[in-house]
Amino acid sequence: MLKLTKKADYGLMALKYLAEHPETPALSAKEIADAYGIPAQLLAKILQRLTKTGLLKSHAGMNGGYALAKDAEKISAFEVILSIDGPFFITSCTKGAHGCDLTPSCTIKEPLARVNDTIAGVLKSISISDLAEDGQTVPKAAAHGLVTLTLS
Amino acid sequence: MLKLTKKADYGLMALKYLAEHPETPALSAKEIADAYGIPAQLLAKILQRLTKTGLLKSHAGMNGGYALAKDAEKISAFEVILSIDGPFFITSCTKGAHGCDLTPSCTIKEPLARVNDTIAGVLKSISISDLAEDGQTVPKAAAHGLVTLTLS
């Protein structure tokens, strides 16, 4: 429960890797996969998905590969997860079809929807460049985002 | 992904229901299940779990049932989820055994761990009483909790 899909995980890693190598015009899926030990074919499909949603640019053929479509700071973790795993929802009822059949009698879906928004906000406040920063040398905790939880 | 288990969902509903009926000394699992249409046997096991972790008090026999072990405001959504679904982690690597095998080469687990803490903080800031409040009549969004996301 509440676990990030490994595909989304891999996607974040790949994007971070791309963000760390801004010089190269394009990196192939295999290159990135080898760098981390991710199954190449799986990562390939993930990157294709990210390309289709506009987060990456792709170029086929030799010396082809993928590159960030926009600045690393402009890409949020939320977009990545959304692209790879589809709509982000904490509860089952939000999914239009095949949700939970007791939606009418449920009394906690509204509060939970706000919780959902809050968590989504947290994810939106995180960018790829945040992940790429060399955190070890900067132990001081700088406030990057502020999230306000408002219930009821 | 990132979806709340239905069991945890049911658990929250049940706790809210109990919080809304503070008069009655005890409510049986079947009563609560019928009130919402939750499978009775399933809810029973959930309540048993919550009892074992100390969130509920139980009483067998006729006119028995469950009651909140502490004040509704003292029970956080985080505790509930933790009790029902086990340790809360958004990544696979955190789980000691059978985590992700590329943990050593992974460069995003530290940042993600902070994200994990942040989301956990959000959940901890939500109490059962927050859910039980009659939100419809009070549309003004009062800030209940403040969460600071610190990355890097």
Next chain:
DNA sequence: AAATATCCGACTTCTTCGGTCCTCATTCAG
């Protein structure tokens, strides 16, 4: 033409989730 890539869907395998069933222990009413 050959090598290197992306692109894309079908498929298998594995785990987890949601749910049921059955049995035993406890408590209370009569």
Next chain:
DNA sequence: CTGAATGAGGACCGAAGAAGTCGGATATTT
């Protein structure tokens, strides 16, 4: 004391989703 009501807890099953694989088609450079 006995039986109904209730909790406690394990075994089990089917459905769904996740992780990963395979095979083939297309595009681009050399």
